[in-house]
Amino acid sequence: MECASHRVPFATWRLRVFRQLLTTSHQPHVTRRSISSSPRHEAPADKADTETNIPPSKRLPQSPLVTNMRTGPEKQRKKLPTKADLNPLSKNPWAVALASPPRMCTLTGARLPRDILGEWGLVKKPDTELNYMLPVGLLKDSLARQPTPAQTEAADAAKHEELGDDESAMKPARNDKMGRQLFLRMLDSLPFLRIVSPIFARNAGKKAAVTKMVPFRWKHPHGPITSREEKSIVWMEGMPEYVLKYMRRDVAKKLEATRQKWHLGAGDGVWSVLDIQEFSDAAIVDALGRLGSIERAECGAALILRPGGANGGDMNEERSSPEEVIHPQTQSKIPVFDLSALLGESDLETLRQTQAPHYQHRALFFRPEDASSIKTMVSLWKLKQFLLEDPKLKV
Template identity: 45%
Template sequence: MECANQISFATWRLRLFQQLVAPHIHHIRTRHSSRRISTSTSSRTDSADSVPPSKRLPQSPLLTHPLNKSQRPPKLRPDREYYKQAFDELNKNPWALALASPPRLCSITGARLPRDLLGEWGLVEQPETEQLYLLPVGLLKDSLGNDPQSPPASSSPTRQLILRILDFMPLLKSLSGPWVRVGRGKKLVLPRILPYRWKHPQGPITSREESLMAWRDDAAEFTLHHMRNEVVKSLDKACRKFKRLDGSGAVWRDLELQDLSNIALQKALGSLEPFHRMACGAVLVCSSQGAENETQEAFMGAVSLPQTQSKVPVFDLSVLLSETELQTLQDSHPHFHHAALFFRPRDEVSNEAMLSLWKIKRFLAVEDEPDSLAEA
């Protein structure tokens, strides 16, 4: 059974659209202003309409009146020179390079930090005892050679399995107690930090190798020693490559200090002539002999730079390095005979020197003073 005056939905929609948009052009009869309900399942076409209703809908002027190629607006091209200059500036900024490194997971704390702020740790075999010690292999590349580990801590002899761990002295000291093997039959805590894909039977590390894993009691002091060696080595490379002191494009600039205090350091920075990328630099205090404890603590923070209205970090080498290592730098390069230096990196070698200083400063940050770690 079919109701009278039945009309298809497409026709009813088109006519209603025409009535709303252009009622003065298309006259719609009153009897077709509403759609009747039909129970018939057979399809019905409107013989009066030879063109489908969907084809008679208004079309976009972009289709009906396309523009010629000469009339089209030119496509905006990126300013390559602008982007090249911007990337060149970022490649010379050690802080931008460190923070832009891909995030990685700390195997101990579970925190996600930029890769350059985490230390590289791996398993190294002790030939005498055959134990696998977890050591900072990122700082032992020269001593370990090309093949950092001959044992089966890697599925390939040329590939080292790496764990990312936050280099923070209070953290490493807190791990020394519960991670050391204290007796027979005790379950080791150290293998728990290994990723699941490394463990037996899916991974390259066998169950026997897991039982041979060990942690040094002096892991914090061991890491600090090699971190200091890395700082001396990187500063030595930067001094050999950039020997000039002061000048328009110099990496090193001398700061004349009246005394070893934060106020004197502020005055010395204010007397510097502004130069390009000044905010990317840092202050190196080469000698703090005779300074009071309060002055030494002030040197461990950051100091305001009046030329850029920003802060730059201060690295007190007498605190970050031992007396022997500082004396080695002073004997090798005359740069460190001055009381303080302003260091502004400009290439990969100088960037590595700046980041090595930044890492050791964060490593020595005090646990109960979170501001010291945040500033570093």
């Protein structure tokens, strides 16, 4: 501000200026504008008023990172399965086996589903200090029983074979601190057993070579196995044949338990008769089509029984059967289990002696319904895979 007139005293002019400043700071500023009916004159005035009210911090140019801020990518989370989703899978043997917790194979180091691996552990041979490494998963029924004195005497009197007939008196190695049985998990594979059996059967110094597969947490002083017990661990010769023998027994036992629980022709779809005249792919598919609609048919399998062993020249000559067939209704592959080859004639004859109608037919369609029948299906599959790798092995 300047003094407009030199004749006004400076003190008067200063007082006048202070009053003007104080008046404008406490009272709203009134802008005068000419009255006009045109909106073009109103718009610039409103814009000017708006710009004067914007703080200076917002008048500065801002970074595109602030003006065009983007949120982070949304994580695609899987929806939790509902009960309707789990019900069909809980009765699918292949889904149940593959969904079991992964475990490491002691021989190969591969991590596989638990239901595919076999359980192995130390079993003490009666009347000796030897501890055999055996497939305890196949001997659970024998190892779980506590033998009575009469059973022990009968086992001692019947000791004519190697270890197999003494299973009623076997005692598995246990971890008393944990209160459970010690066992390893290994892939039941015939090639691996044939490779490692000669190696594990040899002695490596004062200990057998099989002690190398014993985990460090089992050994003294950290584990329950003492140094003396570690030196007594041995590997039985003929282990592939031994495993096959008890795998067949286990499958036959599970088949009989499933047969007793689920009856043939009950309408539940567990057991159905396949009317076939030959064991060919086309004959099995045609018989499956004549069964009609069966719930969850893709979870089942065809069982070839070949009753009687010799039912005419053509049936006796044609011993081969397909490994799998396509179900005509679901268009999915289902396995074919030839029980005459998988179980052997002796185990199959044991099933026939029950006089059950299941084992009097040439072929059956089997579809699991509960947990025990699912284990039967998985055991059949494991036995077939064990023999597929060496079909010449027939014990």
